[in-house]
Amino acid sequence: MQLIWPWQDRSRRFSWLKAGTLAVMFVPAIWLIEQVAAGEFGPVPLGGMTYWSGFWATAILLAALAITPAATIFGWRRLIVVRRMIGVTALAYAIAHIIIYFALRFWNFAFIANEIATRLSLIVATVSTIGLVALGATSVDAAVRRMGAKGWRRLHSAVYLTAALAILHYLMSPGLFPDQFLLSGFFFWLTAWRVLDRRGQGTHAATLALLALAACLFTAAFEVGCIWAFRGYALTEIFSIYFTTILGIPPAWTVLALGLLIAAAAFAQQNLRRAPGGLDVPKLG
Ligand code: HEM
Structure with missing residues (x-):
């Protein structure tokens, strides 16, 4: 061997x-x-x-x-x-x-x-x-x-x-860090994608865009809920952080951006394949 x-x-x-x-x-x-x-x-x-x-x-x-x-x-x-x-x-x-x-x-x-x-x-x-x-x-x-x-x-x-x-x-x-929610948001996307793929929806660009949105909402709700429950800040105060970058880019936006990028890339790739002169058209000669 x-x-x-x-x-x-x-x-x-x-x-x-x-x-x-x-x-x-x-x-x-x-x-x-x-x-x-x-x-x-x-x-x-x-x-x-x-x-x-x-x-x-x-x-x-x-x-x-x-x-x-x-x-x-x-x-x-x-x-x-x-x-x-x-x-x-x-x-x-x-x-x-x-x-x-x-x-x-x-x-x-x-x-x-x-x-x-x-x-x-x-x-x-x-x-x-x-x-x-x-x-x-x-x-x-x-x-x-x-x-x-x-x-x-x-x-x-x-x-x-x-x-x-x-x-x-x-x-x-111990401790509450944005990275905890970032990884939780990615894990939500990965698990939900597996369910969608089992139903034959894993490559559909519109479904992937909706998945990006769902993962973003999950990440935001999870982070806001944890900060509210464990740190006792008012909900309005926590939400305001989502529209500033004082503490860096909020994890939910990163999850949304990456999810939408995947959906857009899937859309572009699938349409390029179908388009005349696109990737799947055999070369002459
Ligand atoms: C017997 C196995 C393990 C032990 C004893 C252990 C122990 C620890 C300890 C003592 C900390 C510091 C924070 C705290 O006191 O809770 C920590 C943090 C962490 N561990 Fe583990 N760990 C183990 C396995 C793993 C595995 C398998 C992973 C991931 C695949 C992991 C991921 C992490 C992460 C992400 C942190 C950072 C969290 C923080 O410090 O707030 N650990 N671990």
Whole structure:
């Protein structure tokens, strides 16, 4: 048996798509090291490192979930070859996150065991981690062969539950951050898209535009509701933030912009294909 390197395709030829994706997977880690070296996380950087390693583990997991919609909507079937790599990278960041957390707690495993068993956020995190490890361990070709395509697909649909638990852990941690709602909004889009795709609506541009709107409304309502419930600000005060950029761009607008961009790109691509002289017209000669 000969090893296939992460930058090679199944026939062991160099793949630009896989090599490029692999390089991108290192960017958050390099950014994190650079932030620590520049002293951006203060004299004890482990707190900041725990937050950002957890953030990137969750964001990369969502990126793995985004591969199927991207491949389906834009007809880029080749993209599927990088899905496994992105999923395994999410697991690697989650493991790094847990190791950083151990260091944050001075490797005091009696304290760590007690904290993990008593804090609901960490119980949720542990279940999510077990899910990620199970998905990672069964992502190799031999496991796919042993489990059969159907059994493997059934197990791997649990990736949505694993991601939901990772987001719940993020939401239950102390502090309220816009990024929590941004990732929740993306997750709403991804889950709703899967439901729509099962009904044959996953590539329809008008449906995608409505999905963008629904995801935006969900994100806004969720953020406003949480700030109102946990911070006690008046609703009018919270809504006013949505029409300024003092605290950065509100997550709901980012979710809307990205969702509409996807809908517009799907519309342009589908109409270009159908138009005379468009992409699908065979060349003469
Ligand atoms: C046994 C597994 C895990 C443990 C013990 C753990 C522990 C922690 C701890 C202690 C924090 C700091 C905030 C707090 O005190 O609640 C944190 C934050 C975070 N974790 Fe985890 N984690 C685990 C697994 C995961 C996994 C699998 C993910 C995502 C895939 C994740 C994503 C995050 C995120 C996004 C944050 C930032 C939230 C914040 O600091 O406010 N964690 N985690």
